[in-house]
Amino acid sequence: MASSMNVAKTLSSVESWLQELKSAKKTALVQDACKKVHFIFTSGTEMVEEYDLKSNELLVRKWKTKTTLGGAGKWEFEIGEQLCLAASLEVEPLRESSLNPIFTRKDTKQSFQWRIRNLPYPMGVYSVTVDNDNRCCIVRTSNKKYYKKFSIPDMDRAGLVLDQAAVSIAHANNTLIIMYKKPQEILKMERLVQQEIQKIKASKDGDVECNPS
Amino acid sequence: MAASTAQKVAEVREVTRMERIGAHSHIRGLGLDDALDARKVSQGMVGQVEARRAAGVILEMIKEGKIAGRAVLIAGQPGTGKTAIAMGMAQSLGQDTPFTAIAGSEIFSLEMSKTEALTQAFRRSIGIRIKEETEIIEGEVVEIQIDRPATGQGAKVGKLTLKTTEMETIYDLGTKMIESLTKEKVQAGDIVTIDKATGKITKLGRSFTRARDYDAMGPQTKFVQCPEGELQKRKEVVHTVTLHEIDVINSRTQGFLALFSGDTGEIKGEVREQINAKVAEWREEGKADIVPGVLFIDEVHMLDIECFSFLNRALENDMAPVVIMATNRGITRIRGTRYKSPHGIPIDLLDRLLIISTSPYSEKELKQILTIRCEEEDVEMSEDAITVLTRIGMETSLRYSIQLITAANLVCRKRKGTEVDMDDIKRVYSLFLDESRSTQFLKEYQQEFMFNEVTEDEMETT
Numbered sequence: 062m063a064s065s066m067n068v069a070k071t072l073s074s075v076e077s078w079l080q081e082l083k084s085a086k087k088t089a090l091v092q093d094a095c096k097k098v099h100f101i102f103t104s105g106t107e108m109v110e111e112y113d114l115k116s117n118e119l120l121v122r123k124w125k126t127k128t129t130l131g132g133a134g135k136w137e138f139e140i141g142e143q144l145c146l147a148a149s150l151e152v153e154p155l156r157e158s159s160l161n162p163i164f165t166r167k168d169t170k171q172s173f174q175w176r177i178r179n180l181p182y183p184m185g186v187y188s189v190t191v192d193n194d195n196r197c198c199i200v201r202t203s204n205k206k207y208y209k210k211f212s213i214p215d216m217d218r219a220g221l222v223l224d225q226a227a228v229s230i231a232h233a234n235n236t237l238i239i240m241y242k243k244p245q246e247i248l249k250m251e252r253l254v255q256q257e258i259q260k261i262k263a264s265k266d267g268d269v270e271c272n273p274s
Numbered sequence: 275m276a277a278s279t280a281q282k283v284a285e286v287r288e289v290t291r292m293e294r295i296g297a298h299s300h301i302r303g304l305g306l307d308d309a310l311d312a313r314k315v316s317q318g319m320v321g322q323v324e325a326r327r328a329a330g331v332i333l334e335m336i337k338e339g340k341i342a343g344r345a346v347l348i349a350g351q352p353g354t355g356k357t358a359i360a361m362g363m364a365q366s367l368g369q370d371t372p373f374t375a376i377a378g379s380e381i382f383s384l385e386m387s388k389t390e391a392l393t394q395a396f397r398r399s400i401g402i403r404i405k406e407e408t409e410i411i412e413g414e415v416v417e418i419q420i421d422r423p424a425t426g427q428g429a430k431v432g433k434l435t436l437k438t439t440e441m442e443t444i445y446d447l448g449t450k451m452i453e454s455l456t457k458e459k460v461q462a463g464d465i466v467t468i469d470k471a472t473g474k475i476t477k478l479g480r481s482f483t484r485a486r487d488y489d490a491m492g493p494q495t496k497f498v499q500c501p502e503g504e505l506q507k508r509k510e511v512v513h514t515v516t517l518h519e520i521d522v523i524n525s526r527t528q529g530f531l532a533l534f535s536g537d538t539g540e541i542k543g544e545v546r547e548q549i550n551a552k553v554a555e556w557r558e559e560g561k562a563d564i565v566p567g568v569l570f571i572d573e574v575h576m577l578d579i580e581c582f583s584f585l586n587r588a589l590e591n592d593m594a595p596v597v598i599m600a601t602n603r604g605i606t607r608i609r610g611t612r613y614k615s616p617h618g619i620p621i622d623l624l625d626r627l628l629i630i631s632t633s634p635y636s637e638k639e640l641k642q643i644l645t646i647r648c649e650e651e652d653v654e655m656s657e658d659a660i661t662v663l664t665r666i667g668m669e670t671s672l673r674y675s676i677q678l679i680t681a682a683n684l685v686c687r688k689r690k691g692t693e694v695d696m697d698d699i700k701r702v703y704s705l706f707l708d709e710s711r712s713t714q715f716l717k718e719y720q721q722e723f724m725f726n727e728v729t730e731d732e733m734e735t736t
Contacts, residue, residue: 129406130515131524131552154451154473158433158444201440208440208504 075250078218082257089263095120096263110258111141117255119168139214140166162207173213173241180207184232189239191225198228200239219246297357297676300650304362306330318646319362321639322355328630329359333366336568336596343594345585347574347624349601349617350632353672356600359632360570363598372401372516372567372595378576389584390540396588397517397546399595401565402553405510409470411445412507413438414481414500415462420452436466438501448473465498470506514565517593520549550593567595574599575618578610582623589626599627640667640675647676653683655694662699670708678702 085100091114100108111121121141126134136143142165163178177200180187186202197212216223227242243251304326305316312319312326319326325348332346348356364373374395381391413436420432432447434455447455451473458475460466463484467476479496525545556562571577577585588594599619606618615621635643641664648655655663659682667675682698691698707715720726 128523129404130520131549153448155434155445155447155468155470158446161443205437205440206442208438210504 074220075218075246075253079250079253079257082254087261089258089261091263091265096258098258098261109136112258118170138165140168164209164211172243173215175211175239177207177209177237177239179235180232180237181235182206187230187232187237189228189230191223191228193223196223198223198239198241200237213241215247219250221246295651298361300646301358301361301365303366304330304333304359310334315642315646317362317365319355319358320642320646321635322359322632325350325355325359325630325632326362328628329363332596332598332628332630333363336363336367336371336566343589343591343596345589345597345599345623345627347599347601347617347619347627347629348632349629351634352602354632354634356602356632357572359630360572360598360600363568364570367568370401370403370514371565372399372514373570374398374567374595375570375572378571378573381577381581386540388578388581392581392584392588393546394518394521394541395569395571396595397521399567399569400517400593401514401567402517402520402556403512403514403563403565404556405512405561407508408511410467410507410509411436411470411505412467412478412501413443413465413505415460415464415466416442417462418455418460420447420456436505438503438505440503441505443505465500516567517549517553520553521546524549564593566593569595569597571597571599573601575601575603575606576609579608579620580610582608582620586623586626635672637664637668640664640672643672644675644679647679651679651683653679653694654692655679655682656696659694659696659699662696666699666703666708670710674708678706681706 081102082100085102085108087098087100089096089098091097094114096112096114098110098112100110102108105127107125109121109123110119112118113120119140122139123136123141124139125136128134142163160179162180164175165178166173166175168174180202182202182204186204188201188203190199190201191197192199192210195210196217197210200207200209200211202208213223221244224244227244229240229242231238231240300318303317303319305313305319306326307313310327310330312323312330314320314323329348332344335344348359350356360375364375367373376395381388381395383391386394416435416437418432418434420430422430429449430452432452432455434445434447434451436443436445454473454475458477460475460477463481465478465481467478468474479498481500482497483500485497521541525541553562553564557564585597589597601617601619603618605614605616607613608615608618608620616624619627641660644660644663644667648660663675663678663682666678678699679694681702682694685701686692686694686698689698716723
């Protein structure tokens with residue numbers, strides 16, 4: 062999350078974000094029925110986006126920045142989630158139990174969408190408010206079991222103001238779904254990004270990069 | 275319940291754990307007062323008043339941190355406390371100043387050139403104090419649950435529930451984390467912060483909501499508000515890393531190639547230059563500070579002429595640490611040449627050094643050192659035994675008499691005594707030869723040892 066925030070500080074409009082995307086070094090690959098695009102920005106930050114081949118939905122967007130001292134950082138997920146197993150407890154001192162609520166983002170064509178699994182409480186418990194001073198949304202529970210602040214990096218990049226009216230929530234199967242309707246500017250920006258990505262020639266999985274003569 | 279019994283077991287284990295005792299484990303500092311005058315016996319140091327005062331002056335110089343690239347030579351006979359003085363300096367520098375100790379012969383390796391080894395040692399001794407963002411968890415402990423497997427063997431499993439005023443989260447604990455939680459005696463109602471990457475726990479105090487529990491609590495118990503908002507926070511912390519560590523981080527091969535390359539080895543010059551530039555940039559921006567440390571090279575006469583000329587140049591760099599060298603040689607051959615020089619160090623390098631000399635201990639000082647070592651090694655010794663041991667120390671060497679302490683203690687324990695007495699010392703003295711008696715013995719019986727069939731003249735011709 063933090064890496065995307067950094068980018069947001071230097072850019073604040075749709076044009077400059079598109080410019081940034083254009084100047085980034087891009088490679089694409091088709092694998093497991095999705096198109097994976099890898100960006101390396103001029104700052105050295107890396108970003109990976111994965112699009113579903115059929116529906117063209119964005120499944121994953123993750124970021125990696127170098128640490129202050131120059132070491133390799135970890136992938137941080139903006140959209141989607143890490144599917145491989147987390148490191149064992151031998152390596153990590155502690156980790157969040159799998160019983161806890163799990164927060165992920167999964168967008169649809171018309172809206173940003175977050176899903177919080179493992180939340181068994183009834184609908185009336187939850188409230189989602191927009192905090193425009195800190196540019197984030199806040200999920201609260203009246204039984205004080207769950208609390209989460211999250212920003213919408215796409216809105217930061219486009220320099221748009223958050224709107225409480227765009228937020229709606231639903232709850233089913235122990236999952237809280239938060240939706241934020243994408244404004245026109247975002248939809249337009251996504252179309253332009255799509256055009257840019259279509260231009261990159263994707264290599265098929267198993268393709269050999271060089272020509273063995 | 276399980277947690278409390280586990281706690282008891284851990285405590286018992288800690289008390290009985292044997293610490294290994296090193297040759298200089300009794301040194302805790304230089305033993306100087308505020309005016310840099312050496313106290314007669316303090317912080318494990320005895321005698322060598324002049325040398326310690328000189329070391330104290332150097333120490334002030336290092337603490338100021340302004341002067342780079344000074345070098346100090348501690349010269350003196352074997353067993354006069356050269357290494358002890360260097361250790362004392364390291365102890366009084368504190369945690370934050372890097373102190374690297376190497377022996378002169380350590381730099382000769384087949385995997386690394388001599389100058390690379392020296393450069394690494396130099397860069398290990400320069401610290402960079404820098405801010406880094408880390409993830410911390412801050413909250414009130416709701417519940418700790420530690421389960422031991424029914425068989426008694428195998429890893430323990432643990433769960434920790436933390437909360438803020440807004441939320442609650444359950445964490446799975448690793449074995450190390452369980453240990454440090456029991457060690458810190460964390461219990462429900464405590465407010466703690468945990469560094470997520472390292473697992474370091476800091477207790478902030480007790481929660482105000484627990485203020486009415488009339489538990490037995492110390493007068494120092496501090497009450498704190500339960501934190502607000504999210505449990506996990508990003509926080510900037512200042513810590514010190516050495517230049518060498520940054521070198522290593524940046525020279526690791528990235529990506530899958532890292533699987534095939536060894537860990538370090540030689541670090542490229544370009545990487546170092548880049549890092550120097552980066553550090554200079556951070557410094558100008560006020561993001562980082564340089565903490566010059568100390569490089570201690572013991573047995574410096576083992577370095578050869580190439581190393582000495584490298585040192586000459588390396589000391590002129592403005593990022594150089596303070597270098598302390600120690601030697602027990604007099605006028606001897608410089609390694610790698612046919613020339614002789616004082617301490618086996620070329621004159622041009624000697625000229626750059628401040629030289630501290632140590633002198634042999636007096637009988638009284640010797641006695642004090644032996645008493646301190648007896649304490650350190652947990653040995654009870656009678657007054658006359660110490661007197662005898664001191665006499666032995668005067669006639670042979672300090673090291674030999676220190677070695678006799680533990681040996682005599684073992685002899686004493688075998689005869690089921692509680693205090694080492696004179697007879698025990700006499701016995702080990704007859705059992706173990708010191709260096710001069712061994713030489714004497716060899717001189718007398720050389721003819722009966724192996725390979726003495728050949729006469730002196732023949733040996734010289736071969």
